[in-house]
Amino acid sequence: MFNEFNISNLENAKSNLEVLLTTSKNEIDELLKIENKTYENFVKPYEEIGERVNEFLTPIFHIDSVKNSEITTKVYEECLPLISDYETNISQNDNIYRSLKDIQDNYSTSLNDIQKKVLENEIRDFKLSGCHLNNEKKDRLKELNLKLSELSHKFSQNLLNATNSYEMIIDNYEDVKELPQSDLALAKFEEDGKTKYKFTLQMPSYLAYITYGSNREKREEIYKAYCTRAPENGKIIEEILKLKYEKVNILGFDNYAQYSLSTKMAKTEEEVVRFLEELALKGKDKAKEELKELEEYAKEDNITNLKSYDLAYYSEKLKKAKYDIDQEYYRPFFEQNSVLNGFFNFLNEVFNIKFTLTDAKAWDTTVNVYDISEDGKTIARIYIDLQSRKDKRGGAWMNNWHSYYINSKGKEQLPTAYIVGNFPPAKDDTPSLLRHDDVVTLFHEMGHALHHLLSKVPEALVSGISGVAWDVVEFPSQFLEYFAYDKEVLKLFAKHYETGEVLSDEAIDRIINAKNFQSSLGMLRQVEFALFDFKLHQKLYETEYEVQKVLDSVRDKVSVMNPPKYNKFQNGFSHIFAGGYAAGYYSYKWAEVLSADAFFMFIDSGKVLNKELAVKYKNIILKNGGSKDMDKLFFELTNREPSVDSLLKIDGIIS
Structure with missing residues (x-):
């Protein structure tokens, strides 16, 4: 039913990948020979070839992030040029592009909406890959794509090495x-x-x-x-920016931001900048008040010049003084296994899905593997890897492996995904005890996973998170986060790991009341990152000095406290230099508006654990994956346009 996770043959990955890619290329060549191409005889098998390559590659690239070693890095670096070259050749193949265009033109009346969406996305992406360009420009794009992939990996590896040293x-x-x-x-x-x-x-x-x-x-x-980690990344940033600028110029765009928006819900650069600046404007006065309160509090310790390295320390003390939030008191109530089991009970209650632990093989003994079932039928599998390790990249993320789809023989392919975190590890005498923030992170990543795993779209290219516009892909993850602050939900798993005592109403109220503590400062921090990212990609900045000036100008505009000069945040900004968020970091806030507005439906219903609404959300948002544009799905769910004020209200920034 499911492919097992198996990298025992990792050292031969390069040669096995070469065989797979050669076979795939030959199969595509055979498809191109079909005289009367249709969706069924061309698009469907073409889609399945792509899935097969992804299924092979995902574990190989994944293991380099979660069990990093010299061999995983070597294999990653061996496979990267092969897949980059293959994908560039495919995406620039004018024959595939024209075949898709012909099918779109010839069968427009008989294709269903999902098939039309697949063709619309694929044709757009072929154009963005330069399939219409001459061979010289195609060759240059191929070089650029490979070099950018290598630089992204190097950026990430430098950060990991610096972190570990x-x-x-x-x-x-x-x-x-x-x-x-x-x-x-x-x-x-x-x-x-x-x-x-x-x-x-x-x-x-x-x-x-x-x-x-x-x-x-x-x-x-x-x-x-x-x-100040990985200062060598400053030069890598220079190179990444230069190569990205050249790439999008070849494709006919003025800058990388313009290129980025061609696949997103936001339509123009001005719209994004205006959106971010509106958030900053509406949050700045409150942020100044929050900072002033913190400065006054720190004066009790004779600190008259509060610095960036004081913020977390005094914020935690002030939060404890105001709300009596003591993380050490709470952590015994958030033992990892208890949290997971209670979380699964919550998901079963609202979405009617059941998680069953399996003995399937994974990459580490601390990883748990669950099969997900709905109405007694197994529908998906998820790998959950939550504890920090020295050989694991920092942060938390969801990685999709298999997509749900119906293959050309009419058989269901079931989806799989990984959730990765970096929570406090268990020790011999103590289990893994989480902070409430870790619990929120778990809900967030599960939101991504369910978006992928609960899909019922028969076409892999728009199933799950595939085909979802990048600036709305965070909607389901942020939406699920809100439930981690609900009293009924918390009572399902907030139980002391030694005594079994359930976290009291009073203690839960303190978490809920503290949720919006310094929310304006937090929002401005995210807006700072997003505006820096977006403005950095609106024109070419060629030196580390120029990059720093962009960051400084953004901070001068939106921040209420600037960090010390030695702070080189950009050298660790892996979201945009080693991930997929370049000119798209604004997506977190853009999607958060949708998630806040959707959650208001539950608040307005008077019952957060509203199964009827949750099932409606599952059927409209989650099951449709990327088969429809999110603005249409959102309207179908809420019967209204999203409002920025919903986010500001839910964060306590406006009343």
């Missing part, structure tokens, strides 16, 4: 006395008969000290190490 050793208990016991236990070690504490730039460790570290100098030390 740093340690801050503390031997004075006074400097760690405020850390939660669980964080302290992870940092503690013995050397020469003395107790010491080790902090790294791995996210759980870094966050522990920057949030609770008593020694201001040590906070700055680890902050500086974090925000």
Whole structure:
């Protein structure tokens, strides 16, 4: 039923990929020989060839992120040029493009809406790949695509290496006395008969000290190490920007932002900038108030010049003072397995889907694999890898492996996906205990996964998250996040791992009340990242100095507190330089407007655990995947256009 995860033959991946790509190319050549091409005899098998390549490659690229080693990096770097060359050749094949165009023209009346969407997307993407250009320009695009893939991987690898190479050793208990016991236990070690504490730039460790570290100098030390990681990425950014600019110029665009928007819900550069600046304008006064409150609070410690490395520390103390939020109190109630099982119960209650643990093979013993069923029928599989490891890339993400579709023989292909996190790991005497923020992250990534796994679209190219516009792909993930703040939902899994005691109403109220603590500062931070990204791609900036000037100008406009000069945030901005968010980071906020507006339906119904509404959402948004434009699906769900004010209200920025 499902392909098993198996990379035992990893060292032969390159030769196996060569065989697969040669076979795929030959099969496409045979399809092109068909005289009377139809959707069934050309598009369907062409789609399946692409799926087969993706199914082979995804585990190979995935393992480099979750179990990084010299061999995974070597294999990644061997396979990357092969797949880049293959995909460029396919995407620039004028014969495939003209065949798709002919089918679109000749069968427009007999094709269904989903098939029309597949053709519309594919024809657009062929144009964006330069299939209409002369051979010289095609060859140059091929070179550019390969080089950009290599640079993205190098950017990510530099960041991982820099993260892993740093340690801050503390031997004075006074400097760690405020850390939660669980964080302290992870940092503690013995050397020469003395107790010491080790902090790294791995996210759980870094966050522990920057949030609770008593020694201001040590906070700055680890902050500086974090925000000056991988300085060599500055030159890689220069090269990435130059190559992207050349690429989109060849394709007929004025800049990369314009190229990026050709596949998104937002239509113009002006629309995106206006949207972000509106958020900044509406949130800035409140953000200034939030910062002033924090500065006043820090004065109690005789801190009269609050710095960036003080923000997390004093924010946590102020939050605790205002809402009595003590993360150490909460973490025993969020034991990883308890959270997962309760989360699954919630998803079963609202979406009518059941998760069953399997003994399927994965890449690490801490990874759990579940089959998902609906009305007694298995419909999908999910791999969940939540604990941080030294060989795992930082952050959290969902990775789709197989897509749901009906193949040319009428058989169902079931979807699979991976969820990856970097939550505090279990130790011999302590299970993995999560922060509430980790719980929210889990809900977020599951939102992505369900968007992919619950699809019932028969065409792989627009099933699940395939074909979904990038600036709305975060809608289902952010929508699900809101449920992580609901009392009824939290009571399903917030149980003390030792006593079984359920988290009290009062304690849950504190989490809910604290949700919008410093929400304006948080929003402005996201707007800063998004505006920097977008403006950076509106023209060519050729030097590190120019890149820094763009970031500085954005900060001057939207931020209420600028970081120190040594902060080189851009060198670690992997979302846009090693991921798919270039000129698209605004998507988080764009999609958040949809998710907030959709969640208001549940609030307005008077019942957050509203199964009828949840099933409607599942049937309209999740099951349709990328087969319809999200603005149409959103209107079908809510019967209204989305409003920015819904987001500002739900974040407590306006009333």
